[in-house]
Amino acid sequence: xxxxxxxxxxxxxxxxxxxxxxxxxxxxxxxxxxxxxxxxxxxxxxxxxxxxxxxxxxxxxxxxxxxxxxxxxxxxxxxxxxxxxxxxxxxxxxxxxxxxxxxxxxxxxxxxxxxxxxxxxxxxxxxx
Numbered sequence: 001x002x003x004x005x006x007x008x009x010x011x012x013x014x015x016x017x018x019x020x021x022x023x024x025x026x027x028x029x030x031x032x033x034x035x036x037x038x039x040x041x042x043x044x045x046x047x048x049x050x051x052x053x054x055x056x057x058x059x060x061x062x063x064x065x066x067x068x069x070x071x072x073x074x075x076x077x078x079x080x081x082x083x084x085x086x087x088x089x090x091x092x093x094x095x096x097x098x099x100x101x102x103x104x105x106x107x108x109x110x111x112x113x114x115x116x117x118x119x120x121x122x123x124x125x126x127x128x
Contacts, residue, residue: 004081004107005074011112012069018051028113036118066090069101081105086122098122 007026014023024044031047034040072085083105089097100122106114 002076002079002107003110004076004079004105007107007110007112008074008081008083008105009071012071015047015051016066016069018066020048020051023047023051026112028108028111031112032114034114034116036116079107081107087119 011023011026013019014026024047027044027047029044030042031044032040032042033046033050067087067089070086070088071083073083075082081104083101083103085101087099087101089099091097098121100120102118104114104116105112106116
């Protein structure tokens, strides 16, 4: 039985808390991050940019605020996890942007080697 789900939970926790070295210890040297619709990015420096909130990939709307990730579902098949959830991005005006994500997280051995992510804005909630 693999520890992939636990590794993914640690990955999300370290990303959220900005724990650079711990996060880097969970990925391969040739790690690839691909936000569908954009060119894939390769290398551990991609993760450092995400942690430092200077990536322009996931957190470009957050300013100096740290987005909050909530994992809602994880399915495992071999060395691949399918993960879905929400991201709440604080806005400068005090509001929140809610995004929905669906990721494929691919492992090589015990390390994350690739993340392919689909990211869309959540539908506005009806008022009243």
